[in-house]
Amino acid sequence: MYVLVPDDPVFFAKFQSLEEPLLGSLYMLHSAGPESDDERVIADAYDSWLQVLLKLPLWFDSHTAGTSTGTPAGYVLYGPRGDQLTSLYPIEVTAVDLGHLTACRDLFTVVRAGVPEQGMGLADTFRRVMEVLLLLPPDALLGTLRHVVPGETVVPVTLPAEQETEYRRFCEDIVTILSSGDAFAYRSHRAMYP
Secondary structure, three states: OEEEEEOOHHHHHHHHOOHHHHHHHHHHHHHOOOOOHHHHHHHHHHHHHHHHHHHOOOHHHHHOOOOOOOOOOOEEEEOOOOOEEOOEEEEEOOHHHHHHHHHHHHHHHHOHHHOOOOHHHHHHHHHHHHHHHHOOOOHHHHHHHHOOOOOOOOEEEEOOHHHHHHHHHHHHHHHHHHHOOOHHHHHHHHOOOO
16 A cells, blocks of 8 residues: 655654654563563564655655755655645555554553553554554545656656645645644644645
């Protein structure tokens, strides 16, 4: 299954922030004795998290302080009027990986007490990241972006008006999922999508 992930520091930071709690929980359960069902769920989720991470656009490389070119890796996305848009990247995620991550999200939601100091924050972050990964992209937009073949030079991609409308709705859903509940964070995040 293909998903569209944004070249967006909020998404990337939330996704990246899951690594430490996953490993910490896995270590705690492993140290507690024989392998448990929870340990297997978290181990599978960590492996799946890593598989997704390896497919994410190289946001970190193109946005590292002092080295940013201002251009996302691979292509630059434009609206029909020529305004630059935040890029979305199609990545293929297996149903198995999504299933492992969903099972772990459910586990963290139910067993908040088993994840010291993370509690509801971890479950909420996991939920938000999973909602973005499970957000069904518009077919036409996904089709357009799946056919972009980045080469040695950056490829410009201009969306037709109808796909720009789909793009804006899809991006609004991403911002709402990741930043709702905090008006300042929502406004700041929304500003990344002109």
